[in-house]
Amino acid sequence: MSEPIRITYEVDGEDFMSAGTASTDMKRVLRQLGLDSEIIRRAAIAMYEGEINMVIHAHGGVAEVAIYEDRIEMNLIDHGPGIPDVELAMSAGYSTAAENIRELGFGAGMGLPNMKKYTDEMTIETEVGKGTTVRMVVRTV
Amino acid sequence: MNDFHSVTIDRTRCKGCINCMKRCPTEAIRVRDGKATIISERCIDCGECIRICQNRAKKSNYDDFSMLENYKWKIAMPAPSFYGQFAGVGDINVILTALKQIGFDAVFEVSRAAELVTHLTRRNFERIRSSHRGPVISSACSAVVRLIRVRYPALCGYVLPVNEPFHLAAQMAREEAMAATGLSPADIGIFFISPCPAKVTSAHAPIGIEDSFVTGVFSASDIYIRMQRVIGKIEKPEPLMQSGIVGINWATSGGEAAGLMTDNYLSADGMENVVRVLEEIEDGKLNDIEFVELNACPGGCVGGVLNVANPFVARSRIKTLRKYLPVSQNRLDSSDNSHMFWEQALHYEAVYKLDDDLTEAMNKMKKIAAIEAALPGLDCGSCGAPSCRALAEDVVRGTAKESDCVVKFRDQLELLSRTGVDLSSVLPAPFRHGPGGNTEEER
Ligand SMILES: Nc1ncnc2c1ncn2[C@@H]1O[C@H](COP(=O)(O)OP(=O)(O)O)[C@@H](O)[C@H]1O
Ligand code: SF4
Ligand SMILES: [Mg+2]
Numbered sequence: 284m285s286e287p288i289r290i291t292y293e294v295d296g297e298d299f300m301s302a303g304t305a306s307t308d309m310k311r312v313l314r315q316l317g318l319d320s321e322i323i324r325r326a327a328i329a330m331y332e333g334e335i336n337m338v339i340h341a342h343g344g345v346a347e348v349a350i351y352e353d354r355i356e357m358n359l360i361d362h363g364p365g366i367p368d369v370e371l372a373m374s375a376g377y378s379t380a381a382e383n384i385r386e387l388g389f390g391a392g393m394g395l396p397n398m399k400k401y402t403d404e405m406t407i408e409t410e411v412g413k414g415t416t417v418r419m420v421v422r423t424v
Numbered sequence: 425m426n427d428f429h430s431v432t433i434d435r436t437r438c439k440g441c442i443n444c445m446k447r448c449p450t451e452a453i454r455v456r457d458g459k460a461t462i463i464s465e466r467c468i469d470c471g472e473c474i475r476i477c478q479n480r481a482k483k484s485n486y487d488d489f490s491m492l493e494n495y496k497w498k499i500a501m502p503a504p505s506f507y508g509q510f511a512g513v514g515d516i517n518v519i520l521t522a523l524k525q526i527g528f529d530a531v532f533e534v535s536r537a538a539e540l541v542t543h544l545t546r547r548n549f550e551r552i553r554s555s556h557r558g559p560v561i562s563s564a565c566s567a568v569v570r571l572i573r574v575r576y577p578a579l580c581g582y583v584l585p586v587n588e589p590f591h592l593a594a595q596m597a598r599e600e601a602m603a604a605t606g607l608s609p610a611d612i613g614i615f616f617i618s619p620c621p622a623k624v625t626s627a628h629a630p631i632g633i634e635d636s637f638v639t640g641v642f643s644a645s646d647i648y649i650r651m652q653r654v655i656g657k658i659e660k661p662e663p664l665m666q667s668g669i670v671g672i673n674w675a676t677s678g679g680e681a682a683g684l685m686t687d688n689y690l691s692a693d694g695m696e697n698v699v700r701v702l703e704e705i706e707d708g709k710l711n712d713i714e715f716v717e718l719n720a721c722p723g724g725c726v727g728g729v730l731n732v733a734n735p736f737v738a739r740s741r742i743k744t745l746r747k748y749l750p751v752s753q754n755r756l757d758s759s760d761n762s763h764m765f766w767e768q769a770l771h772y773e774a775v776y777k778l779d780d781d782l783t784e785a786m787n788k789m790k791k792i793a794a795i796e797a798a799l800p801g802l803d804c805g806s807c808g809a810p811s812c813r814a815l816a817e818d819v820v821r822g823t824a825k826e827s828d829c830v831v832k833f834r835d836q837l838e839l840l841s842r843t844g845v846d847l848s849s850v851l852p853a854p855f856r857h858g859p860g861g862n863t864e865e866e867r
Contacts, residue, residue, distance in 0.1 A: 328708040
């Protein structure tokens with residue numbers, strides 16, 4: 284199997300409005316590769332939610348995408364506060380987002396559950412005070 | 425795909441500046457040999473390039489007024505936005521009467537059909553919405569539908585599968601005219617007065633239906649000019665108007681959505697905003713919104729490039745014109761409305777796909793990344809592609825060369841000059857001395 288296509292996106296924690304740019308660019312690449320629209324949609328949603336989480340909960344981070352012939356891997360790496368209780372964080376509707384963030388329409392507590400739902404694999408490595416890495420895989424065949 | 429396009433380039437006017445290329449939302453424009461060219465399959469006829477071109481080198485082709493002569497019964501179909509073009513006209517009937525004085529036998533307002541589309545959408549909304557996860561996206565703006573078709577594969581199924589009002593209006597106008605005149609369809613000419621090139625294209629190469637009943641399309645500005653000599657003189661306008669606020673509101677952004685009896689809608693206008701909203705829908709961010717109305721032109725159809733009036737002025741005129749009108753004058757009856765729906769679903773056109781074979785597409789993508797990495801990243805456009813990335817893509821697609829990049833080219837020259845090579849031997853033709861130059865002597 285040939286080498287994957289690797290793309291790295293810096294996700295700026297200061298610039299709220301720029302969240303979504305990694306997802307937008309990744310979609311363009313997936314379209315050019317001719318991948319199925321449903322696959323693109325699922326990967327885009329997962330990436331978007333991951334980006335938003337890094338911006339609103341972790342002061343930004345890095346999104347690494349690797350596209351293989353049979354799968355898309357998305358790793359979201361941040362050095363934010365970490366997640367104390369992953370199981371709780373994964374439950375639908377749970378959110379620690381501040382009021383001002385909610386007013387902007389974020390913080391519905393559905394990000395992590397949706398990332399799980401729309402990907403084929405998802406793992407979270409996290410350490411309080413150190414940061415969080417979310418690994419996701421969307422299989423394309 | 426029928427490849428009719430209203431938007432074309434006038435090569436004699438084009439100076440080869442890069443303004444349109446930078447502005448095009450689908451990266452459809454390249455500048456080659458000093459002139460802009462359009463990659464046909466990517467162009468969505470939005471008219472952004474027409475709006476920005478200072479040299480009037482981008483134009484929208486539409487039908488010639490003389491086409492009227494071929495028909496015994498000629499019907500004018502003004503778009504709702506047309507009503508906002510006239511200063512000092514307080515009654516839509518004046519505009520409709522003036523149309524009858526410049527050569528048309530009858531008028532059929534597109535706003536009538538728009539009211540029916542509103543009613544149909546309302547009636548079928550739950551069913552249409554439940555067919556997919558996100559909001560229903562309006563299909564009223566042809567440029568937006570075409571944009572979705574080439575750029576948003578996942579959203580093709582979100583688009584309201586209902587014909588644009590002007591197609592429906594043409595169908596109704598034809599039936600009415602046949603009943604009223606007893607003429608055969610071949611004798612009836614149905615002419616849409618369009619605010620934009622996208623609708624000209626939609627009339628000639630419709631989406632969702634095989635054929636349109638529209639005979640020809642004129643530009644709003646063309647008809648406006650013809651009406652100038654009569655419109656001031658109309659004292660007793662005929663009572664021709666048969667639509668209300670709901671239909672006329674379609675002229676401006678948010679107007680279609682306002683008729684749907686839901687507060688849970690979003691409307692956006694202007695190409696950049698449209699793109700932002702579509703990206704967000706695709707990312708699953710707007711799933712709680714029921715209806716999304718998108719207009720490629722600023723302000724909605726009043727902002728179309730074939731209009732004459734400033735869109736903000738037109739918008740304010742329309743507000744005045746619709747005062748005291750009935751809310752709506754057209755409602756569906758109980759008959760079958762299946763003709764109002766698209767016959768074919770919106771089908772994604774993969775115009776950006778690098779290769780049919782995934783492995784090959786991946787190889788090309790890697791080559792693009794490698795080429796792009798070696799380009800200066802200025803996105804200056806001097807190479808004739810809208811960005812360094814686009815040039816890299818063109819190189820891999822075989823339609824451009826890396827040395828089209830002026831910065832790279834300059835670096836190469838500098839290197840060569842350091843090695844003592846005579847520059848005139850490597851300069852491209854236009855800069856070069858003619859035959860018999862002084863190359864020998866210099867050396
Ligand atoms: N990258 C992260 N760093 C720290 N905490 C996070 C991160 N991602 C998610 N969380 C925590 O998990 C919770 C649930 O996340 P999510 O399901 O995306 O909901 P929301 O983002 O709407 O709060 C967040 O409120 C936050 O407390
Ligand atoms: S009409 Fe729109 S899509 Fe077509 S070339 Fe002009 S700007 Fe690009
Ligand atoms: Mg979240």
